[in-house]
Amino acid sequence: MKSESKPSVCVVGLGYIGLPTAAVIARAGCTVLGLDVSQKVVETINRGEIHIEEVDLDGLVQGVVARGLLSASTTVAPADIFVIAVPTPFHKEDGDHAPDISYVLAAARTIAPVLKHGDVVILESTSPVGTTEQMRDMIAKMRPDLKVPGLTHDTPDIAIAYCPERVLPGRILEELINNDRSIGGITPRCARKALAFYKRFVRGECVTTDARSAEMTKLVENAYRDVNIAFANELSIVSDKMGLDVWEVIRLANRHPRVNILSPGPGVGGHCIAVDPWFIVHGAPDETPLIRTARGVNDRKMHHVVAKAEALIEAQPEAKVACLGLAFKANIDDFRESPARFVASRLARRFGARIHVVEPYAAELPIEFTGTGVLQIDIDDALETCDILIVLVDHDVFRVVPLAERATKLVYDTRGIWPDQPRVVREEEARLKLAV
Numbered sequence: 001m002k003s004e005s006k007p008s009v010c011v012v013g014l015g016y017i018g019l020p021t022a023a024v025i026a027r028a029g030c031t032v033l034g035l036d037v038s039q040k041v042v043e044t045i046n047r048g049e050i051h052i053e054e055v056d057l058d059g060l061v062q063g064v065v066a067r068g069l070l071s072a073s074t075t076v077a078p079a080d081i082f083v084i085a086v087p088t089p090f091h092k093e094d095g096d097h098a099p100d101i102s103y104v105l106a107a108a109r110t111i112a113p114v115l116k117h118g119d120v121v122i123l124e125s126t127s128p129v130g131t132t133e134q135m136r137d138m139i140a141k142m143r144p145d146l147k148v149p150g151l152t153h154d155t156p157d158i159a160i161a162y163c164p165e166r167v168l169p170g171r172i173l174e175e176l177i178n179n180d181r182s183i184g185g186i187t188p189r190c191a192r193k194a195l196a197f198y199k200r201f202v203r204g205e206c207v208t209t210d211a212r213s214a215e216m217t218k219l220v221e222n223a224y225r226d227v228n229i230a231f232a233n234e235l236s237i238v239s240d241k242m243g244l245d246v247w248e249v250i251r252l253a254n255r256h257p258r259v260n261i262l263s264p265g266p267g268v269g270g271h272c273i274a275v276d277p278w279f280i281v282h283g284a285p286d287e288t289p290l291i292r293t294a295r296g297v298n299d300r301k302m303h304h305v306v307a308k309a310e311a312l313i314e315a316q317p318e319a320k321v322a323c324l325g326l327a328f329k330a331n332i333d334d335f336r337e338s339p340a341r342f343v344a345s346r347l348a349r350r351f352g353a354r355i356h357v358v359e360p361y362a363a364e365l366p367i368e369f370t371g372t373g374v375l376q377i378d379i380d381d382a383l384e385t386c387d388i389l390i391v392l393v394d395h396d397v398f399r400v401v402p403l404a405e406r407a408t409k410l411v412y413d414t415r416g417i418w419p420d421q422p423r424v425v426r427e428e429e430a431r432l433k434l435a436v
């Protein structure tokens with residue numbers, strides 16, 4: 001790669017992170033080949049269209065495909081830089097949540113045959129500590145002709161680094177550019193090579209370190225958030241028991257200059273915060289009681305919300321119920337591992353057609369609602385026809401409903417979006433069987 005010329009880039013995995021990343025790199029003027037195992041995804045992108053929802057991504061992809069800067073394929077081709085952004089799930093079935101890095105190793109096997117002197121390989125997938133080295137070992141095994149970093153005393157032929165994304169769904173394009181990045185090289189030279197690449201499109205500060213520290217940093221960021229949300233969720237359960245309004249307590253506590261409690265909710269969803277802490281726990285099971293407990297608290301919160309909602313609905317046998325929201329968080333159409341979806345579907349199975357679901361970001365209800373008799377309605381219908389409102393997601397369209405339209409409703413607000421609501425349900429009230 002000549003320093004003055006723009007490198008060609010291959011992005012492996014065109015999902016929620018890979019596709020926006022590929023598009024942003026292409027916009028910076030590099031020629032990008034996106035690689036995906038799905039023929040359908042490849043065809044969609046080559047038409048200039050997208051298969052995921054993300055703010056402004058459609059226009060960007062359309063533009064870079066039209067300019068010939070981004071194309072997709074199921075077959076690898078030589079490039080100067082390889083960016084790997086494939087899933088790293090964990091094994092749910094075994095109790096110890098072992099990380100599954102098979103997609104990363106498969107990506108390494110895919111690109112190994114086309115690697116050449118001077119190439120840079122960067123792993124972006126959230127990964128357990130040591131994964132970048134395992135990827136390097138896989139490349140070394142497949143390409144004994146190449147000198148790889150950390151396994152040679154000579155100058156290596158290729159550079160290998162770890163650089164996690166830290167973007168927030170719904171703000172991906174902006175955060176890809178503006179967030180700081182940690183870039184961990186297998187060796188310092190590897191980190192410098194990766195740094196030179198990211199400098200082409202990242203405005204945030206790029207900080208170099210070693211690969212293992214960068215891997216741990218990413219896990220720590222999401223575990224930090226999980227632990228702090230668990231604290232808020234535990235407070236909400238305690239407040240329920242004591243008949244207190246947790247939102248009021250948090251609002252007041254946060255007036256302390258060094259206290260910043262996060263928001264309780266129906267649990268923690270998405271594919272990051274509820275998953276990544278397990279990678280730390282799995283790597284050091286005896287040293288992580290706090291992180292493990294936080295995971296448990298956040299998972300149990302979903303069941304607490306179901307139980308509380310059930311008590312409320314049972315106590316009002318004639319009432320019609322609206323569950324507001326299915327997404328895993330506000331203002332997005334992502335339903336992966338969503339606690340709202342879990343709660344609503346449990347209520348649907350238990351109470352059938354008494355339950356209605358409002359989810360402006362879903363064209364239809366997910367499969368688990370089939371046969372329950374539950375209807376999807378819009379927020380206006382819910383306000384007109386339902387007596388109980390269970391707020392599960394803090395979408396803006398719910399937040400802006402004025403008090404006058406909901407004052408007579410019985411509201412269980414798991415997100416605290418309506419602080420002025422006069423009839424907020426606490427556990428005690430549900431037991432008292434409030435009449436609607």
Ligand code: SAJ
Nearest residue numbers: 166167168221222225262263265268269270272273328329
């Ligand atoms: N949540 C709460 N209370 C809060 C904040 C969040 O209950 O106060 C819930 C949300 O409703 C949602 C879940 O937590 O169910 C996660 O939402 P989020 O917005 O906190 O995070 P994600 O999963 O969308 O994205 C996270 C981000 N990580 C951090 O903020 C440390 C993002 O920067 C990462 O790039 C992303 O994980 C990832 O890919 O790892």
